[in-house]
Amino acid sequence: MSQENVELVRRALEAFNSGDPDAMAEFAHPEGQMEENNSVFPGLNRVYVGPEGFRQWYQTVVIEAWEDFRVDVEELRALDHEQVLVHARLRARGRQSGVEVDMPTFQIFGVKDGMVARRRLYFTEAEALEAAELRE
DSSP states (O other): OHHHHHHHHHHHHHHHHTTOHHHHHTTEEEEEEEEOOTTTSTTSOSEEEHHHHHHHHIIIIIITTEEEEEEEEEEEEEOSSSEEEEEEEEEEEETTTOOEEEEEEEEEEEEETTEEEEEEEESSHHHHHHHHTOOO
């Protein structure tokens, strides 16, 4: 199961990089949560829910703010039967400012029923792993 989840997350990130909000939203669980780190993108909703929420997040965070936006995966690792750690480089260029960003990120994807049930963003692996161990 965990290898299947890794492959699901890989395909979801490929859809993300396609530039098509609908392609990414197809991976969203009906109750899936796209959680935003407001220290990076102040003023956004903290959580976007379901396929429509994933589309809204993509439109706001990616399409409206960035001319180019790409997540280059460096590592995908199953943490348990529900969570996948993504170590990636976020590469982007601001739509209005032209500012270029190239930074490492760590994301935790939760998987449920073969779909993305949760995605959270962190800046260090230690922070991501600590959060992944928390059970609600």
